[in-house]
Amino acid sequence: MSQPYRLETLVIHAGQEPDPATGAIMTPIYQTSTYVQSSPGVHKGYDYSRSDNPTRKALEDCIAGIEAGNYGLAFGSGLAAIDCVLRLFKPGDHIIVGNDVYGGTYRLFERVLAKFGLKFTWVDLTDLAAVQAALTPETRLIWLETPTNPLLSLADMRAIAENKAGNILIAVDNTFASPALQQPLTFGADIVMHSSTKYLGGHSDAVGGLLAMKDEALFKELKFLQNAVGAVPGPMDCFLVLRGIKTLTLRMERHCYNALEIARFLEDHGAVRKVLYPGLESHPQHELAQRQMKGYGGMISFIMESPQAAQRMVSRTKLFALAESLGGVESLIEHPYSMTHASTATSPIAVPDALVRLSVGIEHVDDLMADLQQALS
Ligand SMILES: *Cc1c(COP(=O)(O)O)cnc(C)c1O
Numbered sequence: 001m002s003q004p005y006r007l008e009t010l011v012i013h014a015g016q017e018p019d020p021a022t023g024a025i026m027t028p029i030y031q032t033s034t035y036v037q038s039s040p041g042v043h044k045g046y047d048y049s050r051s052d053n054p055t056r057k058a059l060e061d062c063i064a065g066i067e068a069g070n071y072g073l074a075f076g077s078g079l080a081a082i083d084c085v086l087r088l089f090k091p092g093d094h095i096i097v098g099n100d101v102y103g104g105t106y107r108l109f110e111r112v113l114a115k116f117g118l119k120f121t122w123v124d125l126t127d128l129a130a131v132q133a134a135l136t137p138e139t140r141l142i143w144l145e146t147p148t149n150p151l152l153s154l155a156d157m158r159a160i161a162e163n164k165a166g167n168i169l170i171a172v173d174n175t176f177a178s179p180a181l182q183q184p185l186t187f188g189a190d191i192v193m194h195s196s197t198k199y200l201g202g203h204s205d206a207v208g209g210l211l212a213m214k215d216e217a218l219f220k221e222l223k224f225l226q227n228a229v230g231a232v233p234g235p236m237d238c239f240l241v242l243r244g245i246k247t248l249t250l251r252m253e254r255h256c257y258n259a260l261e262i263a264r265f266l267e268d269h270g271a272v273r274k275v276l277y278p279g280l281e282s283h284p285q286h287e288l289a290q291r292q293m294k295g296y297g298g299m300i301s302f303i304m305e306s307p308q309a310a311q312r313m314v315s316r317t318k319l320f321a322l323a324e325s326l327g328g329v330e331s332l333i334e335h336p337y338s339m340t341h342a343s344t345a346t347s348p349i350a351v352p353d354a355l356v357r358l359s360v361g362i363e364h365v366d367d368l369m370a371d372l373q374q375a376l377s
Helices: 007-013 054-066 078-086 103-116 128-134 157-162 216-229 235-245 248-267 286-292 307-316 365-376
Strands: 071-075 094-098 119-123 139-145 169-173 191-195 209-213 272-276 299-304 332-334 355-359
Touching: 007 054, 007 248, 054 071, 054 209, 054 235, 071 078, 071 216, 078 103, 078 169, 078 191, 078 209, 078 216, 094 103, 103 119, 119 128, 128 157, 139 157, 157 169, 209 216, 248 272, 248 299, 248 365, 299 307, 307 332, 307 355, 307 365
Parallel strands: 094 119, 094 139, 139 169, 169 191
Antiparallel strands: 071 209, 191 209, 272 299, 299 355, 332 355
């Protein structure tokens, strides 16, 4: 786009022009696998939908626009997007990862990719000295998640990007914050990754993953891998994510408002031992959150007195649905130890067993608080 539009405008327009053939305002769902050629190799820019599809292209340009990047790539899931990034590397290469990441990321790295000779070191990303100490001559990537799933701790993106050597890539899983709250490429990250299943899609109706980056050479390598490996999304799912993104900034405002109210309510509740939410003054990195984020997001975790109390609580809510996933308009509650993070349960990065995680939706906050109140009583 010619003008530097603001994010509220970009979420609606980035990558999306009225359809040149028909004038359709909404990006059509190009439900096609192939494209006619006038003579061998002569076509209108599309030859096969694993390589390129116009609906997917609109989504890829959209994520580039809203993440302050130049290029975007879409995948069939968030994990497929992460897997594509890791295929940049070769046996012996070393990767530094936060010790509090999404359980599926841990499983992909340690149980799948480690077999191919990639070496992972799990560090506390809130400790900059620990990140420095983990660097080796073979380090090629630092994989950040901020805020983390599910413990809501933050990594100082600018400080980590400034302190590493030039040949080390920084990738940020921005699923929890979304570009409405932080744009990692503006803090020095090389790649930003999303599970678009969550806040970008926003309506719990499609699974997908996205990458965005500034550098053309890096984009070309990843684009080659996207086509060579083939974990691409279908056009219908791309359409749904594009539609979801249109209300991202609006939704995030309400997610943030509701979550802060609920975090304060939980912090004052006698049955709750500890609340983890970057917007609370009690959060150990509240000051970094104020510097790095435009809002504190819709995710809250809290620790109950016992695993039994946590399990009881998550089974008693009526409005908060007991379910995995997050980032939709509806509120969800879960027990990470036995649900989303079960794949880490016996690992060094296991989550506390009395932890409860909320994905606070955009319903009326009083209804949400009343539901939590009755579930805790
Ligand atoms: C859900 C999630 C993923 C994985 O995305 P899928 O779309 O489920 O494959 C990765 N990172 C974070 C932080 C997530 O919440």
